[in-house]
Amino acid sequence: MSPRVAVVGAGMSRFVRRAQETGKELSWIATREALASCELKLDDVDAVCLTSAPDAFDGVHRKGDYLADGAGAWAKPYMRTYVGGGSGVFTAIQGWYTVASGLADVVVCVAEEKMSSCQPHPQGAFLTIFDNILERPLGPNLLWIFALEMQRYMQAYGLDKRDIAQVAVKNKRNAAEHPAALLGQADITVEDVLGSETLAWPVQRLDVSPISDGAVAIVMASEDAAKRLTDRPVWIQGVGWNLDTTYWTNRDLAYPEYVENAARMAYGMAGVNEPRKEIQVAEPYDPFDYKELHHLEGLLLFDRGKAPEAAADGVTARDGDLPCCPSGGLLGVGNPIAAAGLMKIAELFWQLRGEAGARQVPGTPERGVAQAWGDLMQVGTVVVMGNGGGPLATATQSPPFAPRATSLSDQEFRSATGAVEQRLDTRYEWDPGEAIGAVLDGLREQRILATTCISCGRTLVPARKFCERCFRPTDGWTEVPHTGTVETFSICHVTWDMRPLDEPQIPAVIRLDGTSEGGFLHLVGEVAPDDVRAGMQVEAVWKPAGERVGSILDIEYFRPLEPELRRELVAVAAVELPVEIAP
Amino acid sequence: MSPTKIPGELSVSFRYTPGVGNTAFFEGLRDRAVFLGSRCEDCGVTSVPARIFCERCLAELEPSLECGPEGELVSWTLVRVDVDDQPLERPVTYGLVRLDGADTVLLHRLLHTGGEPAIGERVRAVFTSPREGSMLDVEGFAPVADGAGP
Numbered sequence: 136m137s138p139r140v141a142v143v144g145a146g147m148s149r150f151v152r153r154a155q156e157t158g159k160e161l162s163w164i165a166t167r168e169a170l171a172s173c174e175l176k177l178d179d180v181d182a183v184c185l186t187s188a189p190d191a192f193d194g195v196h197r198k199g200d201y202l203a204d205g206a207g208a209w210a211k212p213y214m215r216t217y218v219g220g221g222s223g224v225f226t227a228i229q230g231w232y233t234v235a236s237g238l239a240d241v242v243v244c245v246a247e248e249k250m251s252s253c254q255p256h257p258q259g260a261f262l263t264i265f266d267n268i269l270e271r272p273l274g275p276n277l278l279w280i281f282a283l284e285m286q287r288y289m290q291a292y293g294l295d296k297r298d299i300a301q302v303a304v305k306n307k308r309n310a311a312e313h314p315a316a317l318l319g320q321a322d323i324t325v326e327d328v329l330g331s332e333t334l335a336w337p338v339q340r341l342d343v344s345p346i347s348d349g350a351v352a353i354v355m356a357s358e359d360a361a362k363r364l365t366d367r368p369v370w371i372q373g374v375g376w377n378l379d380t381t382y383w384t385n386r387d388l389a390y391p392e393y394v395e396n397a398a399r400m401a402y403g404m405a406g407v408n409e410p411r412k413e414i415q416v417a418e419p420y421d422p423f424d425y426k427e428l429h430h431l432e433g434l435l436l437f438d439r440g441k442a443p444e445a446a447a448d449g450v451t452a453r454d455g456d457l458p459c460c461p462s463g464g465l466l467g468v469g470n471p472i473a474a475a476g477l478m479k480i481a482e483l484f485w486q487l488r489g490e491a492g493a494r495q496v497p498g499t500p501e502r503g504v505a506q507a508w509g510d511l512m513q514v515g516t517v518v519v520m521g522n523g524g525g526p527l528a529t530a531t532q533s534p535p536f537a538p539r540a541t542s543l544s545d546q547e548f549r550s551a552t553g554a555v556e557q558r559l560d561t562r563y564e565w566d567p568g569e570a571i572g573a574v575l576d577g578l579r580e581q582r583i584l585a586t587t588c589i590s591c592g593r594t595l596v597p598a599r600k601f602c603e604r605c606f607r608p609t610d611g612w613t614e615v616p617h618t619g620t621v622e623t624f625s626i627c628h629v630t631w632d633m634r635p636l637d638e639p640q641i642p643a644v645i646r647l648d649g650t651s652e653g654g655f656l657h658l659v660g661e662v663a664p665d666d667v668r669a670g671m672q673v674e675a676v677w678k679p680a681g682e683r684v685g686s687i688l689d690i691e692y693f694r695p696l697e698p699e700l701r702r703e704l705v706a707v708a709a710v711e712l713p714v715e716i717a718p
Numbered sequence: 719m720s721p722t723k724i725p726g727e728l729s730v731s732f733r734y735t736p737g738v739g740n741t742a743f744f745e746g747l748r749d750r751a752v753f754l755g756s757r758c759e760d761c762g763v764t765s766v767p768a769r770i771f772c773e774r775c776l777a778e779l780e781p782s783l784e785c786g787p788e789g790e791l792v793s794w795t796l797v798r799v800d801v802d803d804q805p806l807e808r809p810v811t812y813g814l815v816r817l818d819g820a821d822t823v824l825l826h827r828l829l830h831t832g833g834e835p836a837i838g839e840r841v842r843a844v845f846t847s848p849r850e851g852s853m854l855d856v857e858g859f860a861p862v863a864d865g866a867g868p
């Protein structure tokens with residue numbers, strides 16, 4: 136059995152749209168509150184764990200050492216960990232193993248994000264997560280990924296947008312009771328969500344958590360130290376994390392296997408055999424409303440496709456049988472990415488101590504689960520926490536302080552004394568590599584090439600030199616048909632920086648006939664947006680021979696196989712990148 | 719032939735606001751031509767530019783202690799190339815200056831005209847006019863021996 140590790144303190148800044156404070160100053164606000172909450176001084180801290188999502192949000196390269204002073208890391212063992220959006224929950228796992236290994240008795244875990252620096256829109260920093268050769272030339276927008284996953288989830292289980300919108304309503308209402316929240320709204324309705332601007336169908340404005348600045352910190356301690364520091368430690372009972380394939384279009388987007396894997400690891404360690412009976416409060420990751428439902432299923436708290444029904448029945452409400460996101464979640468409290476994940480751990484700490492004030496879930500919860508998700512939609516991070524049935528305090532308002540951070544208006548942000556503007560304009564030359572180089576050669580000749588693995592029997596698109604499951608070289612090349620099926624699609628109305636498009640784009644995951652699970656990302660054209668369906672048969676429309684250069688754009692788009700569904704092409708707004716041709 | 723190199727870019731813009739501590743520092747430069755620092759009495763450390771917290775003990779600090787405008791040159795370098803490794807038309811001298819009253823050093827240009835700077839020598843800030851609230855409100859540091867002092 137692993138040594139016991141407890142959370143003994145927590146603190147956070149306010150989450151705001153544009154903070155006057157620097158990232159360092161936000162980190163300091165959170166760290167200081169966390170230490171004060173358990174009456175510790177920085178000298179009492181043995182090591183510091185930090186996390187923050189991509190450097191490109193704050194616009195500070197190597198945010199780890201940049202944030203070190205605000206996190207209290209001066210002259211201490213210190214490390215930044217990073218798993219994208221999963222980072223906030225992961226830093227508590229980092230804190231757990233730092234203590235459980237015996238390296239430290241008391242650690243501080245800090246998570247910070249300052250997204251307001253990134254101009255004109257933080258989405259710009261996300262564009263690089265798409266495959267640089269096969270996806271970025273299509274001009275993807277970050278919302279595509281979520282819209283495609285949400286559509287697939289809705290289609291797989293026959294869900295209506297209304298089933299999903301209720302999550303945004305619940306969380307924004309819950310956040311109205313959170314003193315640090317950016318977007319609490321006690322009177323929001325499902326109609327408000329369903330009536331909000333459509334960004335990339337089915338994603339609408341109020342389905343998405345807001346861009347935010349903020350920081351959160353917790354204090355973790357060994358069993359001996361915890362018992363010395365508090366009579367109400369909240370124990371880390373289980374931790375788990377898991378990563379799915381980096382080929383996101385090859386996954387079943389309807390179900391997060393990686394969350395289930397991470398949850399099974401954490402439940403196993405916690406000795407939780409029946410999570411539906413043994414978990415009393417959950418903080419699943421909710422950057423989009425559908426993600427809470429998706430993740431609750433991955434956490435094995437509801438059957439696949441059944442979380443929406445439970446939510447409609449009030450099961451996940453703060454006073455329901457399984458309160459979910461009583462904090463208000465990312466949708467309500469805000470989404471400074473890494474900080475929002477650690478906020479979930481802090482919320483469980485407050486809930487399990489009975490300190491959540493107006494947000495306190497009824498009864499005496501003994502065990503909760505927090506989860507986050509990130510990287511390229513493929514990492515699950517899970518922590519199970521419990522109070523061991525210990526005594527609950529009387530209802531204290533919590534966070535038990537007035538969270539700080541100064542919110543700037545856009546005007547104040549634009550006119551701030553001493554502000555500096557910089558453009559990070561870095562250029563690259565990417566080698567396509569052997570496998571994708573051969574795929575590009577094939578596209579120039581109007582052929583679509585895949586590789587095969589005889590060990591797992593898969594025909595792989597995108598083609599690769601090695602099978603990531605069998606971890607052996609693939610066995611050869613095969614040409615696959617130019618026809619396939621739309622696995623999932625979105626009708627996208629905005630550019631990556633949220634400017635309206637004249638004509639909507641229709642990104643889709645297309646599975647070519649004769650290939651294995653999933654497919655690849657491309658655009659659908661020659662069809663009215665209302666006529667596109669998951670399962671629709673499509674065929675590639677190629678550029679003429681003289682115009683093909685060995686690029687994913689040699690396929691202009693896919694159109695319906697059925698001629699009756701075809702419409703005159705209006706526009707397929709792929710972004711043409713210049714391609715250098717070798718002599 | 720298919721492309722052997724695929725060009726790409728990471729092109730993101732940032733607007734950095736200076737935060738609470740640096741705002742006080744820049745307003746001091748702009749409005750009063752003074753360097754503001756902050757002192758932690760417990761740790762006995764004065765930092766310039768001003769900060770709102772002590773990195774050693776996390777105590778809250780007031781960003782209001784005046785330091786300089788004279789100080790000691792701690793190190794210097796003569797830069798002959800730009801960031802792309804191309805020769806600069808006029809080489810630039812940069813120095814680290816510990817302002818009087820401060821424990822930390824500040825990076826800025828040196829305005830020496832005759833002869834090399836010397837580590838340990840006294841230097842004094844030369845302010846621009848008008849000032850906007852920026853590090854460039856200081857033109858650089860000149861040797862006190864040159865008569866830049868009062």
Ligand SMILES: [Zn+2]
Nearest residue numbers: 758761772775
């Ligand atoms: Zn101090």
